[in-house]
Amino acid sequence: xxxxxxxxxxxxxxxxxxxxxxxxxxxxxxxxxxxxxxxxxxxxxxxxxxxxxxxxxxxxxxxxxxxxxxxxxxxxxxxxxxxxxxxxxxxxxxxxxxxxxxx
Numbered sequence: 001x002x003x004x005x006x007x008x009x010x011x012x013x014x015x016x017x018x019x020x021x022x023x024x025x026x027x028x029x030x031x032x033x034x035x036x037x038x039x040x041x042x043x044x045x046x047x048x049x050x051x052x053x054x055x056x057x058x059x060x061x062x063x064x065x066x067x068x069x070x071x072x073x074x075x076x077x078x079x080x081x082x083x084x085x086x087x088x089x090x091x092x093x094x095x096x097x098x099x100x101x102x103x
Contacts, residue, residue: 001030003099008070011077021077023084023092031091034098038087042103043094051079051090058102071096 006027031037036044049055059068075096078089 001026003030003071003096004064004067008074010070011073020083021074021081023078023088027092027095028088031095034095036094036098037091039094041094041098043097044090046097046101046103047079047090047093051093057097057100059100060102063100068100071100075100 011021028037035041050057059072075093078084078096079093081089084092
């Protein structure tokens, strides 16, 4: 699956702040296939660090603008959501980080 062609839901600022977003089964299946579920990849560690301590993202310079403007709010909303289990949230967020940031 090419995440750059995935159609993320369009989220407002309020959607991100007051998120009740659940994990998309398609994205979760892809994250599991890519090895981000219950693993300790650099991106899982980055997610944990961001989740528990905060921080800044070093976004890749060559991201397509449409992908960046759709995936980044989705990442933020999912990371802040109380809906999914932490393991599901971490897997999908780690996968998104692998596409969005330079370590």
